[in-house]
Amino acid sequence: MDVIPSYGEDDGTASTSGPALERVCLILCTRDRPAYLAEALATIRKVLPAAIEVIVVDSGSTSDETAQVVADAGVRYVRSDIPGLSIARNAGLAATEREFAIYTDDDCHVQPGFAERLVAPFAADGVGATTGRLLDIADDRPAPEAAPNRVLSRTNEGLDAGHGALMAFRVSLLRSLGGFDPLLGAGRRFGGAEDLDAFCRILASGSTLVQVPSAIVRHVFTRSDADYVTLNRAYGLGIGAMARKWVRSTGAPGRSLTALAVRRAAVRYVRRWRSARTRAGQAAYLRGFADGFREAARIPLDGLRFQDVQPPAAVAAASATTPTGRPLS
Template sequence: MRTSLGEDGRSAAPAGDRVALVLCTRDRPEFLAGALDALQRVLPETVEVIVVDSGSVTDATRRVADRDGIRYVRSDIPGLSIARNAGVAATTREIVVFTDDDCELQPDAIERLTAPFAASTVGAVTGRLRDHSDTSDAEPPPARVLSDTRDGLAAGHGALMAFRTALLRQLGGFDPVLGAGRDFGGAEDLDAFCRVLHSGSTVVQAPDAVVRHLFTRSDDDYIRLNSAYGRGIGAMARKWVAATGGEGRALTRLALRRAAVRLARRLGDSRARHGQWAYLRGFQDGYRRAGHLSVDGLVFRDQNPPAAVDLASSAPDTVTERGTA
């Protein structure tokens, strides 16, 4: 169910001292330097910024964070969900915002992203991801409130999202088996949105809160990415079926229907078509392989986490000057 956002949800953004921004990264100091430069230009000074190093093999990530005076947290166990959960554990702020190291936060994005939390029913808010090649100046669509669990599948993107910290912790954080760095390499953001909605809270789409994606993937990377996303959503679907029965089956049908529609719309584009086929094959693989995993509530039990990564010292010239990424 989708309804218009009422005025009570947009009255004012929480003060910056109630907000933490978590930026997870791994072995990409140049990207991190550029992302932090963009944040410095647009973030209110009172927002807490936390860089979470997801198992980098050198200390270059820490040196970028230290140079900019940013709080640094390291997880020796790699995985995006694991890193995000480390960021959640590291803050005492009421609202936690997430963005990526290959994204550039746009002016006023934090204020617009956090304003809907003025309504006590809001558990999460998502912003809008724009590609660096998108030069359109069209007005963004209006904000929307989502309340049905299935709406989480189209609620937004992990590149710009915010949660009530206490609620996210209560729900078990991000599923550590899902997301980049794991075999089921996607859907950890969609899974979190669905769990927020399942809990009875709402998710708000705030398309006037914008982050710009600065990185274009090669065709091979694009296929691998779609395959990983497919495995993630397939595993997520299997988990929801195991945990909730009918609700999970409804999620699965919707996910497959949306994938089929995307494929039909992209048949004329060879790159997109191959990407969607990779996604569907990945979905089947993820659904099958997730059948043997145990579930605690609505989160997979991480019985085989990645091996810890030893941190080695890196040469100083591995870190570029801030803003050159």
């Protein structure tokens, strides 16, 4: 693992040494969470350079409230009638003509300078993706000093590369790899790991991934105990299905990735044993992993992606236009 200098940490300013911001877009996927979306877009408007295109992908919302929020924010609206986070992310990827795509979520507040820092490593041709740092939105203390950027090059390092709440990709590369796996991620049976799977596929392609700790997003972590268990099971299902897919497609590399994922999960379970809440969450994760690994054994594959032979039912748009009269993209 190599170490390269971070950008903008010493004086709090963002680097301008990366690609021109006119070559960058930000994609935010959402579904039926207009209040969250309005807050996220308000934060984006405060800190995002005007040159960066903003695309909101509506992942099959059942009302026109999402379109209304987007219209009020004055950013681009794209709708996918087929719900699913990976499907929405791929719709955003297909919609942009920019060279670099940043992804964040509707329950996140991006921090000043995040975009410039996140895309700066793309000045190097071999960089296929970057990730930022996730902090709790409820923690109002100043962010701790950022570590130097790290360059990842081994496929298994994708499991620790970052989080879908703040990540960026070279658009042409991600498209060439087929985008995000449509069966992984929120809204599908295998409700997680679409981000980790994309990171691993980027690394397996021979490109590098750069972790940028000075690019920060604050995320809503607070969940009820029941939600926490449900979320961990979804993550386990996703990782388990991803692991089985990699074993089937790559053989020994997939087995190595699976062994690492299982070992990490077991260590987390032991370390969190004393807390009933986290113990329950990790137990749900392990059960989910086993179920996902088993269920993914017979799903048809297209290389390192599942074939989506039974996509979710389409959700009809609430209206044919946004509230401002602009046609839905």
